[in-house]
Amino acid sequence: MLRLSKLTDYAVVVLARLEAEGGLQTAPGLAAATGIAEPTVAKVLKHLAHGGLVEGVRGARGGYRLARPLAAMLLSDVICAIDGPIALTACVDGASGCCETEAICAVRGRWDKVNEAIRNALSDITLADLAPPSAPSCRRPTLPAQPAHLPAE
């Protein structure tokens, strides 16, 4: 239940990797580092860039960079960037005409409270809560020295 799309899961992993390195990283490089297929990583990055969570640098020496530190990214931001707005049911915000039983439906508009509760719970968690201690062996964020494409160090 409450199926979070796998893309969102990937997004968190990629963002964590992005923060662990701290510099500009290419999609293929991130794919190798995370073990996710390259096209999929590219797709995730595209969505994240659209949502303003990462910045894409085009051109030969391009790549992706975090737009904000993970501590300033809410989990709900990531979810919205990947999966769209947070809503458990189609009947949100009093949208009419979506279900044919709306004249009978006894719970019309009541889900809003649930959505708000979920959204609130998700906004209480930053990506920093999901990533930090698992970063490989205390990497210095200010030192983008080692490429470190292989995570098994």
Added chain:
Amino acid sequence: MLRLSKLTDYAVVVLARLEAEGGLQTAPGLAAATGIAEPTVAKVLKHLAHGGLVEGVRGARGGYRLARPLAAMLLSDVICAIDGPIALTACVDGASGCCETEAICAVRGRWDKVNEAIRNALSDITLADLAPPSAPSCRRPTLPAQPAHLPAE
């Protein structure tokens, strides 16, 4: 995102109807009252009975009855009964072997906190919060007098 299954939505509607009447009601009767197809209602009722939220009375004069008042039913109970346990990702509770990148994955086990937050938010809402004022014109729960199969009263 956070797609709640439509079956769960139906379950809430059916449960609200069940409480509005207060007595023993048949699946076809509930279907007519809610506007949901009968087989679907039957399926929802089956799941709810499995979850212990409603009691099924077999036999000729059978039907379904609420096991508890809606105020004592948590939304998470309904979701668990219909959609299974609440978990946003497959990687919950430290299950290993589910994803091939678990050796690399930097966020292993971190989703548990998110799941708990969601579960907590959902456990704060009872079905009584989703249903009550929309019940058709102040029906007395102690009076199962009128069959009232048609909701357009």
Added chain:
DNA sequence: CCGAAAGCGGACAAGACTGGTCCGATTTGA
């Protein structure tokens, strides 16, 4: 000035999953 590298954007096919339906078996009241 030109070629290579990398992001950007969309489209597209395959697979998984949910939604919805149906059938037989069982139980119970009339």
Added chain:
DNA sequence: TCAAATCGGACCAGTCTTGTCCGCTTTCGG
């Protein structure tokens, strides 16, 4: 004994997500 209704399962169709690929644009290096 018959009818009504639940129970339990299997089944099929539709939809959605997932994952991939292609061509275009942009920019750096030679």
